[in-house]
Amino acid sequence: xxxxxxxxxxxxxxxxxxxxxxxxxxxxxxxxxxxxxxxxxxxxxxxxxxxxxxxxxxxxxxxxxxxxxxxxxxxxxxxxxxxxxxxxxxxxxxxxxxxxxxxxxxxxxxxxxxxxxxxxxxxxxxxxx
Numbered sequence: 001x002x003x004x005x006x007x008x009x010x011x012x013x014x015x016x017x018x019x020x021x022x023x024x025x026x027x028x029x030x031x032x033x034x035x036x037x038x039x040x041x042x043x044x045x046x047x048x049x050x051x052x053x054x055x056x057x058x059x060x061x062x063x064x065x066x067x068x069x070x071x072x073x074x075x076x077x078x079x080x081x082x083x084x085x086x087x088x089x090x091x092x093x094x095x096x097x098x099x100x101x102x103x104x105x106x107x108x109x110x111x112x113x114x115x116x117x118x119x120x121x122x123x124x125x126x127x128x129x
Contacts, residue, residue: 003033003034004030004034004044007026007029007030007033007034008022008026008048010025010029011025011026011029018112019112020108020112021108022045022048022049023042023045023046023049024104024105024108026041026044026045026048027041027042027045027101028041028105030044030045037094038094038097038098038101039089039090039094039097042089042097042101043086043089046082057071
């Protein structure tokens with residue numbers, strides 16, 4: 001349990017520094033360090049998000065940053081999407097989940113690179129003047 005908590009902490013810190021979702025780091029870490037299969041690692045990652053989302057929403061609501069109707073709609077759609085994801089994840093072979101997750105990680109990485117390059121172009125334009 002302590003190892004899982006340390007993995008979560010490390011993934012959260014790195015994800016916060018990089019500006020990516022923690023699951024992108026948490027799922028591979030669970031499969032490598034805790035020897036979970038892909039389905040269990042993804043389910044664990046999704047479950048770990050629930051208390052974080054609840055606390056984050058509660059705190060942001062105190063600042064006036066939460067539109068309750070939108071949050072409720074998003075929450076209901078997320079529950080429906082999670083239910084559909086469970087059905088699909090249980091229906092396909094584990095290898096399909098692994099490849100799908102790898103494609104997702106490559107997409108996230110490409111978006112990070114694209115964003116970094118775009119920011120560099122913006123900075124360079126300002127320096128030329």
